[in-house]
Amino acid sequence: MSDRPKIHFATREDVPAILGLIKELAAYENAADSVQATEASLSLTLSFAPSKHRHSHSHGSSSDTNHAHNTKPPPDAPFSSSPHGQPTQASGYAKTLLLRLPEDEGADVVGMALYFHNYSTWRAKPGIYLEDLFVQPKYRKRGYGTLLIQELAKEVLRIDGGRLEWSCLKWNEPSLAFYRKLGAEEMTEWVGLRVDGDALKKLAEGKVEAVNS
Amino acid sequence: MAEAASQVGISYANADDIPQILAMIRELASYEKCEHKVEATEASLKQTLTFASSTSGHTQHTNPGYAKTLILRLPSTPQHPGDEPNAVAGMAMFFNNYSTWRSKPGVYLEDLYVREKYRGRGYGKMLIQALAQEVLRIDGGRLEWSCLRWNKSSLAFYDSLGAKQMQDWVGLRLEGKALEDVAAGRKKAVNVNGDGDK
Numbered sequence: 212m213s214d215r216p217k218i219h220f221a222t223r224e225d226v227p228a229i230l231g232l233i234k235e236l237a238a239y240e241n242a243a244d245s246v247q248a249t250e251a252s253l254s255l256t257l258s259f260a261p262s263k264h265r266h267s268h269s270h271g272s273s274s275d276t277n278h279a280h281n282t283k284p285p286p287d288a289p290f291s292s293s294p295h296g297q298p299t300q301a302s303g304y305a306k307t308l309l310l311r312l313p314e315d316e317g318a319d320v321v322g323m324a325l326y327f328h329n330y331s332t333w334r335a336k337p338g339i340y341l342e343d344l345f346v347q348p349k350y351r352k353r354g355y356g357t358l359l360i361q362e363l364a365k366e367v368l369r370i371d372g373g374r375l376e377w378s379c380l381k382w383n384e385p386s387l388a389f390y391r392k393l394g395a396e397e398m399t400e401w402v403g404l405r406v407d408g409d410a411l412k413k414l415a416e417g418k419v420e421a422v423n424s
Numbered sequence: 425m426a427e428a429a430s431q432v433g434i435s436y437a438n439a440d441d442i443p444q445i446l447a448m449i450r451e452l453a454s455y456e457k458c459e460h461k462v463e464a465t466e467a468s469l470k471q472t473l474t475f476a477s478s479t480s481g482h483t484q485h486t487n488p489g490y491a492k493t494l495i496l497r498l499p500s501t502p503q504h505p506g507d508e509p510n511a512v513a514g515m516a517m518f519f520n521n522y523s524t525w526r527s528k529p530g531v532y533l534e535d536l537y538v539r540e541k542y543r544g545r546g547y548g549k550m551l552i553q554a555l556a557q558e559v560l561r562i563d564g565g566r567l568e569w570s571c572l573r574w575n576k577s578s579l580a581f582y583d584s585l586g587a588k589q590m591q592d593w594v595g596l597r598l599e600g601k602a603l604e605d606v607a608a609g610r611k612k613a614v615n616v617n618g619d620g621d622k
Contacts, residue, residue, distance in 0.1 A: 233524055233525065236524075237525060242525070245525045246525045247525060247526045247527070248524065248525060248526065248527035249527070252527035252528075253527050255527075256522070256527050256528065256529065257527075304520050304521075304522045304529040305522035305524075325522070325524055327519075327520065327521055327522050328490050328519065329490075329519055329521075329532065329534070330472070330490045330491035330517070330519050330534055331534075332449055332464065332491075332517055332534055332535045333449065333453060333458070333461050333462045333463060333464060334463045334464060335463065335464035335465070335468035335469050335471075335472050335473075336463075336468075336472065337472060337490040338599075340521065340532075342521070342522055342523075342524055343524050357611075360606060361606055361607060361609060364598060364603050364604075364606040364607035365607045367603060367607070368603070368604070368607050373599055373603075374597055374598065374599040374603070375597070375598040375599070375603055375606075376595060376596065376597045376598075377595075377596050378593045378594065378595050378596065379593065379594055379596055380592055380593060381592055381593065381594055382592070387594075390596050392611070393598070393602075393606055393611050394598065394602035394605060394606065394611050395596040395597060395598050395602070396596065396597045396598070396599075396602070397594050397595070397596060398594065398595035398596070398597055399594060400572055400573055400574075401570045401571065401572060401573065401595055402570065402571055402572075402573050402579075402589050402590060402591065403568060403569075403570055403589070403590035403593055403595070404568060404569050404570065404571055404582050404587040404588070404589060404590070405566055405567070405568045405587060405588055405590055406556065406566065406567045406568075406585065406586055406587045406588075407530075407565055407566040407567070410585075410586030410587070410588075411556055411559060411560070411565075411566070411567060411586075412560070413586060414552070414553055414556040414567070414585055414586055415553065415556035415557045415559070415560050417553060419549075419553075419584070419585055419586055420584070
């Protein structure tokens with residue numbers, strides 16, 4: 212191939228492409244009806260790189276020429292920018308890496324990795340939690356998923372973090388096989404807990420009788 | 425925030441709370457027989473956590489960081505013999521997560537700890553309840569955390585709070601050398617030339 216795919220942080224202009232990929236991923240997980248996100252809600256809740264200074268870097272390049280865009284976060288804004296100055300505005304809850312086809316194939320966005328920072332208390336170190344990874348089916352088997360995960364691994368190291376983490380449905384054997392080949396550890400001893408919807412409201416209102424704390 | 429003298433107080437930690445936070449992190453690690461694994465120091469906590477302003481009573485967070493901490497303090501009028509007024513009794517360390525399909529944030533509880541001598545008073549539940557309120561405050565959708573599968577008593581407690589277990593999912597993690605290998609491109613799951621895997 213004469214040209215390489217490019218990976219960059221999403222800007223606001225990429226929101227339609229992000230929404231498209233989110234819907235395709237939901238369909239792949241047999242949950243297409245669950246998508247409530249809209250272009251407006253994504254614009255409000257994600258962090259973006261500044262549009263004017265967007266620099267894409269080819270995979271393989273080691274320099275990152277983005278400049279930090281110092282916006283003042285509103286009071287009580289969620290923290291999302293690292294102390295090292297990232298090319299993203301500190302106004303959203305998650306960031307998105309997008310993968311574009313090589314120039315000679317049209318440079319369309321065909322893959323994404325949506326993530327946020329997590330934290331390890333014992334190390335007092337941040338990490339990255341990969342919330343969604345998706346490459347359009349017709350562009351699979353090109354190593355694009357690996358490239359996105361590699362960018363995230365580099366990002367963890369760049370922020371002096373410790374871990375790259377994510378979750379997978381247990382029936383998704385092809386994905387699990389892929390993750391094993393990357394050297395990921397499966398955290399089989401742990402189970403996730405979640406409170407949402409009415410249960411969350413009841414808990415917040417103090418209407419729950421716990422068995423014993 | 426104004427609290428009745430007989431009530432426990434739950435508030436966002438400020439930088440003055442760092443020594444207590446570190447002490448509780450070490451106590452929790454010791455309880456899990458992992459004290460040697462604690463690398464956190466007061467300095468690294470100060471650099472990586474988000475704190476509320478010390479000087480105001482408001483919950484405005486003024487420094488960037490990766491996680492926040494709720495501190496639970498005993499009432500100013502002790503309710504149990506031997507209690508010290510306003511002593512730090514527990515904490516909940518958390519960060520914001522994100523649900524793509526709803527495009528809503530949530531809260532991920534990373535560590536919940538109540539000091540041993542204050543257990544059995546419902547303080548753990550109060551901290552979790554405060555986090556549920558936090559989720560609603562940020563117009564979020566979920567409160568999430570993890571638990572070891574064999575920890576039946578904790579799972580029963582969480583069940584009584586209305587939590588559901590995410591049995592269909594497994595966590596994946598890259599750290600240490602495995603993480604560095606991936607970052608350096610030494611791990612290829614698919615060989616793009618079509619040759620067999622090495």
